[in-house]
């Protein structure tokens with residue numbers, strides 16, 4: 237069954253949803269929802285080849301799961317199709333797929349949704365988020381869900397401590413997310429896989445608007461590949477994005 241295509245909820249409506257109420261104080265100075273991007277790339281920026289990811293690093297897949305489980309994930313149709321059928325939908329998180337052909341996605345309205353724009357994807361993700369915690373309980377969005385960077389298979393995360401939406405690719409969707417004024421991308425988790433690979437899809441370039449913080453230093457995967465994890469943030473202290481899209 238296809239369906240639950242969300243149309244017609246414009247940026248103004250979203251701005252109203254995410255804006256703080258009068259007098260309300262939020263930890264990031266603005267919205268209490270954080271939108272993050274997450275990807276793995278080669279040192280040259282390759283993220284995909286022939287419709288899939290040209291490496292298998294289980295530690296990074298676990299990091300991806302721990303980062304995104306419990307939160308809505310937004311993706312382009314080709315990223316959805318890049319997952320082997322037995323691994324989709326990604327479990328434990330609402331899967332929101334953007335496509336101009338919603339019939340091409342097996343949306344069921346309970347785990348998988350197909351929408352026809354990024355705007356509609358965010359509107360739906362906001363509806364699917366858990367309720368906002370009380371102001372006193374609110375964890376600092378974008379800073380609270382990562383602990384224990386020294387654990388054996390990468391940092392362990394505590395899902396559900398912040399209201400997060402994760403944009404999981406591909407590059408056009410990350411770019412749209414970065415430029416999306418009502419609720420821009422302010423965080424990116426980037427795993428660098430130390431492989432010399434050729435590919436046809438590349439990570440966006442994060443410009444100097446983004447600050448880098450090492451999450452996990454170089455480690456060797458059980459597969460023998462070295463990898464490192466960094467977090468990039470922008471506007472995190474104030475909830476504002478100062479200039480440009482910050483991404484190219």
Ligand SMILES: NC(=O)c1ccc[n+]([C@@H]2O[C@H](COP(=O)([O-])OP(=O)(O)OC[C@H]3O[C@@H](n4cnc5c(N)ncnc54)[C@H](OP(=O)(O)O)[C@@H]3O)[C@@H](O)[C@H]2O)c1
Nearest residue numbers: 275276283284287288289312313314315318335336405406
């Ligand atoms: N290494 C990583 O971490 C990582 C992460 C994600 C993806 N990847 C790789 O990247 C590749 C896929 O990325 P991609 O850039 O080719 O494709 P993509 O962004 O996943 O999907 C593109 C498709 O999404 C739909 N779409 C995107 N924005 C839209 C909008 N604003 N309105 C309507 N539809 C929209 C369109 O679908 P329709 O054509 O159906 O209209 C478009 O053709 C694969 O190789 C995948 O393995 C790697």
